[in-house]
Amino acid sequence: MTFYFLTLFPDMIRAYFAESLMKRACESGAVDARVIDIRDFAENKHNRVDDYPYGGGAGMVMAAPPVLRAVRSIAGVEAMPVINTSPAGRPFTQKEAKALAREESVVFLCGHYEGIDQRAIDAVVTRSYSIGDYVLTGGELAALVMADAAARHLPGVLGNSESLAEESFENDLLEYPQYTRPETVEGVHVPPVLLSGNHAEIKAWRHRESLRLTEEKRPDLYEKYLQNQKR
Numbered sequence: 001m002t003f004y005f006l007t008l009f010p011d012m013i014r015a016y017f018a019e020s021l022m023k024r025a026c027e028s029g030a031v032d033a034r035v036i037d038i039r040d041f042a043e044n045k046h047n048r049v050d051d052y053p054y055g056g057g058a059g060m061v062m063a064a065p066p067v068l069r070a071v072r073s074i075a076g077v078e079a080m081p082v083i084n085t086s087p088a089g090r091p092f093t094q095k096e097a098k099a100l101a102r103e104e105s106v107v108f109l110c111g112h113y114e115g116i117d118q119r120a121i122d123a124v125v126t127r128s129y130s131i132g133d134y135v136l137t138g139g140e141l142a143a144l145v146m147a148d149a150a151a152r153h154l155p156g157v158l159g160n161s162e163s164l165a166e167e168s169f170e171n172d173l174l175e176y177p178q179y180t181r182p183e184t185v186e187g188v189h190v191p192p193v194l195l196s197g198n199h200a201e202i203k204a205w206r207h208r209e210s211l212r213l214t215e216e217k218r219p220d221l222y223e224k225y226l227q228n229q230k231r
């Protein structure tokens, strides 16, 4: 899967793909992360890509022409989803992450300053996503969150495929708690069932813990789970 990141801060993106699982995903060929610096598409001698907002107000707006040129520099972009990162976008969920992973190529347009000239958005953006109800200083973190959440659904990116099936949000439940050695930490023991070797009991305990945690921490998800069980 190819991710294109259109950004004013290319090193923020490169840093993420230089570590850990995403580095391995790039090395194995499962992921191709291409970073495009919007500033390279400025056509003035100071490489300016932002300007004052018409109508006044605080902050600067990313100008349309460099953004449009940057997007259109991608061969075949007409057939790709072009995603704008914005707190005003549709909430990005696990379902969207899985759907994104089925795309061959995805373009992320990372906004900065007070936003992007609406004419550039209208001309090239196919959807806008928000990663939560808070405002970031820029779209890079949001684009990386989405790319990461999608990439881990690609074959070979995670070490073992079971970690996908049992994790949080599958079946609308949060994941059960995990423990590893040592058996006792500051006087607190591992739940004995996990040492029992009885796989049926372990599975049942984990499911009960998932239910308990979801009801306690995410009553909205728990309600959804109960509704789905009734169907």
Ligand code: ADE
Binding pocket: 085, 086, 087, 111, 129, 130, 131, 132, 133, 134, 135, 136, 137, 138, 139, 142
């Ligand atoms: N840019 C700034 N805040 C954002 C958010 N919450 N989601 C996506 N992009 C953003």
